[in-house]
Amino acid sequence: MEFKVFKGKSKLGETGIIILIFIIMWLLSLPIQVQATSVISVNNNKVIQEKFLGVNAVYHGFAYMPEEESKGMNDNYRKIEFNRVENMNLHIARTWYRPDFACGDDLMNNFDWNSVKMKAFYSWCQKMKDRNVDIAINPWWSSGTNADVWWGGQSYQWKVYLPRFSEWLSESINQLVNVRGFTNIKYVILLTEGSQGYLDTEKPSGFLSLWDWHRNIIKEVHIKLVEDNRRNLVKIVGPNNGNGGEHFEEAVLGCSNEIDILSGHNYDLHDYNAWYDEAKKMVDYAKIINKPMWFDEYGETDKNLRFSPLYGNYIAQAVAGFMNAGCATSMLWLLFDQGYPYPLDKISNKDSFYNGIHEWGTTYWLPESMEPRPSFYAFSMISKLMGGAGTKVYETTCSRDVYISASKQLDQNWSFLIVNGSNLEKDISVNLSIDINKRLYRYLYDPTLIRTNVESKIISHDKIFNKVLNNFTDTIPPKAVVIYSSINDSHKGLSVLNNINDTFKFVLSCIIVLSVILIAVVVSKIRPRS
Template sequence: MLKNINYKYVLLLAFLVTGISCSDDFEAPAEEPISTELVIELGTVINDSYIGNGVQWDPYPQAYKFWDLPIQDVDWQKMYDRLDYMKPSFLRVVFGSYDKYAHLGADNYNPIIFLEGMERILQYCQDNNITVMLGDWGYNQMDVNQNRIFENRITNAAKYVKFLVEEKGFTCIKYYTTVNEPNLEGSATEGDYDLWKRTTEAFYRKLDSLGVSSKVKLAGPDIAPFSDNLTNWVTDMTADLGDKVKLYDIHTYPPKEAMYNGVYERTLAAYKNAAPAGTPIVIGEYGFKYETGTSQIDQNLYNANLENINSSANIALDSNTLVDEYFHGVDLIAATMKIVNAGYSGAINWNLDDAMHSGSNSGQDLKVWGFWNILGVEILGNPQKEEVRPHFYSFSLISRYMQNGTKVFKVNIPRLVGVDAIAVENDGKYMIAINNIFSEDYEINVKAIGLSLSGAKKFVYKENDRTVDVNGYPTPEEENLSYDFSAGETLSVPGTTLTVITNFDY
C-alpha cells in the first residue's frame, strides 16, 4: 500500500532538505491526491545511442612507482571477473606524464616505463569493446605562473597517445582530455581558460601532425562545476575549438539535497543546453563528496565522513568513506538516473578502486572512493577491504544493462519524494529501473503502451537479504516473470531501494 504522504508532508520535507526553517503555525494547503502512475513514452527517445556507464580506472601510479607493490596476477584476475559482471562500456583512464613516459624528467620520453598498469587496463578494455576516454592530469604540459605551454612536452603527450593506439594496438582509446578539471584552483591551469585552450589547441595540432586525430578525438572541457555558472567554458570552447572537440564532458559532485530539490536536474540541463545541439555530452566523473550542500542531511553525512577519516591514518582527506554504507548505492543510482534522463550520453563514476590513489607517496593514506581496495591485504593486512562494497550491486546493474548503443526513452515519473526511473532498450531487450532514495514505501503503476515482457528478471537492491551469488554479484530475486505494461503493472517499491526489471538474457 502507498503510505499516507500528504501535501503538507512533502512541503515540510522540502523545507528540511533546503535548510529553511518553518514555524509551528505553518498552514499547509488542503491535501491533493498524489499520482502513482509512471508512464514510459516509447515514442519519445531522448538518446538513441548511449555510450555507456562505467568507472574511472587509473593505472595505479603510486603502487608501481613509489610503493613497489605491482598488482599481482590473482588481483588483476579478481578485478577482471568483477568487471565481467559489471560490463562497463565506458571507462575513463587518467595518468600523469611524470608517472609514465616522463618519469626521469619533464622533458624526457620513454613510453615503455611503468607501462604495466596502463597496459593491463587498456588490454581489458580492448578485449571487451569498452570505449576509453584517456587523459593527462596536465601538470607537466604548462606553467601557469609563466603563462606558457611547453610545445616539446605536448609533442611527447601526443606521441604517447600514438604509441598506445598504433604500436600497442589499443584502438579502444576513442577520446582524450588534456587537463583534468581545468576550472579549479589546484589544477594544472588554476582556472585559466585561455591557458587550457592554448594547451588543447597545441595538443590537437600535434596529434593531427602524427596522423592520429582521426582515431582519437578531443573531449572537453572536463570542468568540475558546482553550480550552473560556468557554462561559458562550454560556449567558449565551442567558439574557439569548434568541431575539433567531438565529445563534451563535465564532472559533477552534487550534494544529497540536490537529489530532492531539482537543483541537480537544472545544473545538468544548463550544461547540456550550452553544448551544440546534437553533440554528445557525458559526465566524465561523478560521485558524492557530501560536503557541497547546506542542508542538515549533507551536514550529517559530511560529519560522519570526516569522523571516519580522522579515525584512521590509512584514509586520505579526499575520501568518501560512506561508500561502505548501503545507502550510498541508492544515492549513486539517483544521480545516475538524473544524468540519463537529462539526455547525457554516458556517466563515469569516481572511482573503481581505493588502491588507485593515495594522499601522499607513502601508500598508507588511501583515497577511499572505490568499489573495493584490491591491495587491502598488501597495504592494510585486511582481506575484507578487497571484497566488493554494497554499491557494486546497484551500479553493476545500471552499467550491465546499458551497453553501447542503448536507446533511452522519456519517462514521466510520479512526483513521489525520492523516486527516479529510467527505461532503456538495446537490440530488442529492455530494462526498467526504479530507484527510491527516500524511506517511504510506494506502490507505482508502470505503463508503456505496446510493451510486454516475458522471461523477465527482477533484481532488488535492498539493505538486508538481497540476493547474491558466492562472489557477491547480484542475482535475480525473481525470474521468468511476465509483464503487460500496456495494461499497467503495479510494482512495490520499498524505501531506500533500487528495483530493476529486465528481459536481457544475461
C-alpha cells in the same frame, strides 16, 4: 439456554485471553499508512539520447604499477579486480595517464615507450581490451608548483613545454593505438578542472584564467593531432569543468572545433532532481554546438554515506537524473579503491587519500579486504543491465519520489531503472506508451537486506513478470533500486528476498492464524449447561 464456564478456571483459557488481548493491542498499535500508488510512465516512442554509452566509471590503469605492487597488489587480486569489471559489463574506463610514465621527472626527457610504467599501463590496457572495455585517457596537465613534477614548476616556460606536451600526447596515441593495437583507447579527456578557482594562481602569467590557459592547451593538442594524421583515432572530451560545469558556456563557444564531446561534473548534490537539473543545464549548452555531453565525475564526499548501503540508492538517483537529462554517459568517481602512482603514492588528506590509496570506490583496496562495499551491488547491476554503446534512452515521467529511466539496447532488450527516493515502501504502476510484449525480470537492490561477501556476484533476478504489454505493477521497499529488464541473467548471483514487506505479511499471517487457534482453544473450554 445459558452458558457457564467450568468451575475450575482454566489457566490455559486465562493465559490465552491475556495473550490474545496483547496481540490485538499490538496489531492496533502498528502504523497504518494508506498511500496512493506512484504512477510513473515511459514514452517509449520518444528517444532523448540516440547514442547512449552506458553507465561507466573512473577506473585507473594502475593494477600493474610498481606503487600498487609495493602495497600488496598481485596477480590474484588483479584477477578479482578484472573479473568484477567483466561481470558488470563496464563499457568505458576513464584513467589517469601521465607524461612521467614515458619521460620521468621532466617532459623534456626522451620518451621511453618501454619503461616500467608504460609496460604496466600496456598490461592493463590489454586486460580492458580483452573484456571489451573502452578507455578514456586523462592526461592531466596544469602549470605552476603542483604535484606534476615533470612540468618542473617553471610556469614561465610554457611556450616551450606546451608544444612538447602536444608532441608527447600525439606520439602516445600513436604508440598505444597504432603500434600496440589498443584500439579500445577511443577518448582523450582534456584536461582536469580548468574552471577551478583554487588553481588560478598556478596559471602562467599572461592568461586571464586557468580556463584561458587550458583552452590554449586543448587547441594546441588538436592542431598537433591533425598535423600528425592521428586526430581520427580519438575523440577529445572536455573541458572536465567542475562546480557543475562552471564556465561551461565559454568552453562550448571557445572550443567548438576542438572538442568532440563536452564534459563537466559536480559532487554532493542531494537527490535525483538536483542531479537532473545540473546535467540538463550542461546538456542544453552542448546542444548549442550539437555535441554530446558526459557527466564525467560524480559522488559524495561524505565517506560515511559512501560506505553505507544507502550509497547505492544515491548513485542510482544520480544515474537516473543523468539518463533523463540526455547525457551520453556518466562516470562514477571511483569504481574501486586504488593505489595511486607517484607523485600521489604516499599522500594522505581529507579527500579520503590514505598513504596513496584513494578510498572512494564501491570496493575496498583489495589487499585490505576482498569484500565489496554495499554500493558495489547497486552500481554493478545498473552497469550490467542498462546497456552500452548503441543503446537508446527514452523520455520518462517520474512521480514525486519515485524515479524512472528507460533504455532499449541494440538487441531490442528493454531495461527500466526505478529508484525509490523515499523512506516508505511504494506501490508503483508503470505505464508504457507502446506495447513491448516482453517478459521482464526484476533485479532488486534493497539497502536493508543487502549483505556483502567476497564472491561479489551481480544481483540476480527475484521476480518475473510475464508478457508485459503497456503496464506492470509492483511493490518496492524503501530506498530500493530496482531494474525491470527483459535480460535474463544466466548466473546464480546474489538475490535478496522478494522484499521486507512480503516477509512481514507472512509473519502477520502466522500471528493471525495462531490467534484463531488460540480463540478456538479458549472456546473449547466453555460448554453449555442445560
